Amino acid sequence: MIKLENITLSYGSRTVLRDVVMHLGKGELCALVGCNGAGKSTLLRALTSRKDIIIDGTPLGELTPEMVAQSIAIVTTERIRIENMPVEDLVAMGRAPYTNWVGHLQDVDRDVVTSAIEAVGLSTFSKRDISTLSDGELQRAMIARAIAQQTPIILLDEPSAFLDIPTRFEVCRLLAELAHKEGKTILFSTHDLDSALPVCDSFLIIEGDSLRKLPTAEAKPEMERIFR
């Protein structure tokens, strides 16, 4: 689904990751782990911007911005603040790659938005102003926006940061459901191994300037060695 071949990533003048080779399959839920500053965000950013990333067999550089927007959705760490915006409008933003020049929603779009809100369990909140949501609710709304974008790939940068422990598990379970039931390829960076270990299929581990992908069973002892 998403493939990197011998890619070297730098942040400014510093080389963060060298000769990265990696492949994520359809329906795979994968957690990206590494210390602060190891290059997790840089890698996630690169996955949506570098021309030599291969998406479903095609290099990113050969896709139009609209096609990229229909392939990859993102959830960033930025806590967005918009006044006077109900949850359903925020989620409807995800339809932007499909709507006309003025962003008119058709019935199909509205159905997609409704079911995306349902999937993250915010149905009773759909008319609520997003400025009144808790961190966890807002994070779920942002994930719903990514779902409404109907992309085969979703990338999330630390989706469980700022969340309390029960909500972290809840978000991870939600991601697992999307990957395993809907067949989406999901990669998320995290520091919270406790909530990621029970649900992830694999882990991408950044150590120094190298990136390794391991299935969860093998990743666990490795991560204990590195991080504890």
Added chain:
Amino acid sequence: MKSRSTIFFVLLAALCAVLFVVDIAVGSVAIPFGDVVDVLLGGGTAEMRSIVLDIRLVRAITALLAGAALSVSGLEMQVLFRNPLAGPYVLGVSAGASLGVALFLLGAPLLGVAISPAFQSIGTAGAAWIGSAIVLLLVVALSRRIKDIMVMLILGIMLSSGVGAVVEIMQYFSNEASLKSYVVWTMGSLGDVTATQLTLLAPVVVAGLAMAVATIKPMNMLLAGERYAASMGLNISRTRTLVLSSTTLLAGTVTAFCGPIGFVGIAVPHIARMLFRSADHRILLPATILSGVLMLLVGDIVAKYFALPINTITALMGIPIVIYIVTRKR
């Protein structure tokens, strides 16, 4: 919420229509309201027709265009810079215009070039437009290189202060007559626009508004920030160019013809947001246009009634709103 928008749209449009007629009815020469309506419907004496149509109607249309243009450029800037205090002037539009006008009105006499009175008005407008266009072209060019939108905002403020300093030097060395024409220009005026100038002002403002309509969807996407907007397929640099060009046409042209009219661009979009309680620019753009028209019509009526410059009135109307905005949430 749909019904709320509809009610406010009808209300605002009706108010604009009423105030437009009131604006035409008010003036230094007392003309009974019935006669004004008579002229507007095609009757009246030649003298009355000349006052009402050539002077007052032109002025009211200028107020309408200026209100729409300044407030829409403010709306666009606030979204692009994700800053509630952004406005066309923060980016240096008025600074560029001021420099152009200062060079024309103050600089030319200093160099011994005499400006004929006939050429002064259109020359001032031309100098202001060139000044603001150069500043915005500079901003567009810089915005392609500088990724951080906050840096752009700071550059705009620095540019304004720098231009202010240069203008002050020129003022210091200028004679009284040219100094006065410059100061009068900075006070702003809706009454100096002639019918001929209006035929230039109107199509440019309409073009700028049409470009703003084309940025409705990009503006909605930009609410979530540039990174999200780009991930949803938005071409960020094209959007920036479109928004900044639209702003140049709108704010630059109005400033050129009417002088720097402050606080409309900053305050009006917030009035629209408060009234319509929406973040959707399909609602906010027309709401901002109507609110802006309303603000300048009210401003112009007050200006005529007390014989005050328009800039002081929009400042007195706009400043409380801006203070309310910055103190409300903290």
